[in-house]
Amino acid sequence: MAEIDSNTKVVVLTGAGISAESGIRTxxxxxxxxxxxxxxxxxxxxxxxxxxxxxxxxxxxxRRQLLGVxxxxxxRALVDLERFLGDNFLLVTQNVDxxxxxxxxxxxxxxHGELRILRCEKCHETFDYMSNEHLTDQYVACPSCGNExxxxxxxxxxxxxxxxxxIYSAVEQCDVFITIGTSGHVYPAAGLIEVARQNGAYCIxxxxxxxxxxxLHDEFLQGKAGELLPKYVKKIIN
Numbered sequence: 001m002a003e004i005d006s007n008t009k010v011v012v013l014t015g016a017g018i019s020a021e022s023g024i025r026t027x028x029x030x031x032x033x034x035x036x037x038x039x040x041x042x043x044x045x046x047x048x049x050x051x052x053x054x055x056x057x058x059x060x061x062x063r064r065q066l067l068g069v070x071x072x073x074x075x076r077a078l079v080d081l082e083r084f085l086g087d088n089f090l091l092v093t094q095n096v097d098x099x100x101x102x103x104x105x106x107x108x109x110x111x112h113g114e115l116r117i118l119r120c121e122k123c124h125e126t127f128d129y130m131s132n133e134h135l136t137d138q139y140v141a142c143p144s145c146g147n148e149x150x151x152x153x154x155x156x157x158x159x160x161x162x163x164x165x166x167i168y169s170a171v172e173q174c175d176v177f178i179t180i181g182t183s184g185h186v187y188p189a190a191g192l193i194e195v196a197r198q199n200g201a202y203c204i205x206x207x208x209x210x211x212x213x214x215x216l217h218d219e220f221l222q223g224k225a226g227e228l229l230p231k232y233v234k235k236i237i238n
Contacts, residue, residue: 002176002202002219004236010085011174012078013192014093014100017181017207021226022069024097044157052149057137059152062096063115064135071103074180074225077233079104084237090170094182094189096154111161111189118150126153161188168195177201180225184211193217206232 004010016024041047042058082089082105091108093100096115100108118134119126120142127143127150134140139149155161171177177196182205184190193203193216205217206225214220221228 001232001235002204004176006085007088008085008176009088009170009174010081010090010176010178011170011192011196011201012081012089012091012178012180013182013189014078014091014095014180015182015186015189016095017183018072018074018225019069019095019097019099020181021074021224022072022097022099024065024069024095024099039157043154045159048151048156055152056139056149059115059154060135060137063130063152066098066115066130067135069097069099071099072226074229075099075103075105077230078180080230080237081233082107084233090174092167092170092189092192094186109163109167111155111163111167113152113154113162115152115154117153119153120145120147120150122147164188167192171195171201172199174199174201176204178204178206179211179217180206180229182207182211183209184213 037058042055048055078091082091089107091100091105092111093108094112096110096112098114098116116128116130117126118129118140123142123145125144129140141148142150171192172195174196177193179193190213193213196203197216203217205211205214205220206228207222208224
């Protein structure tokens with residue numbers, strides 16, 4: 001186990017596995033479909049241009065799903081770790097749900113965007129819209145410029161993840177890098193552990209299954225994050 005005190009700089013990367021324990025379906029099924037849709041039909045800017053109605057309805061359904069899930073013990077354990085480390089802690093998530101924020105995480109970057117936020121493609125303003133009137137299958141217009149439809153504030157395939165320079169800077173400077181619930185398949189997120197290792201960080205992994213990049217971890221704990229992470233964080237804090 002890594003030696004971690006309040007002066008240790010820690011970056012945590014979370015993936016679909018931590019949200020799956022709250023009842024949110026993981027990124028894609030074994031057959032390669034995402035909730036019965038091909039990725040190219042619902043998760044690219046080209047799909048949005050070709051069939052915006054399908055894409056909009058797909059994401060509105062996923063946004064409505066947020067109302068029926070709650071943060072789990074793994075989300076709450078990361079809040080405890082952040083309180084212990086203060087500004088020496090950064091949480092980077094690939095997940096587009098709002099469970100980390102609802103649990104209480106503050107130093108948080110959503111590198112793939114957020115479901116609860118809509119964005120205007122004309123004036124580029126973002127809006128935290130989760131009221132009933134914003135969760136129907138009808139398009140939501142931009143209140144700032146009048147554009148007839150906002151788009152999901154989601155990083156689709158062929159788009160650049162958010163705040164990457166800030167993420168790389170933190171990973172390059174961290175002492176400990178922790179991956180939780182990540183498969184190691186999706187880049188550039190999957191490559192962050194390589195950056196951490198090159199800069200001397202101790203790398204820890206927690207996941208139900210072995211990730212593709214398991215060999216890059218100095219320490220790997222296999223099992224449910226909701227069961228393992230609270231115990232791990234408690235040892236650190238105590």
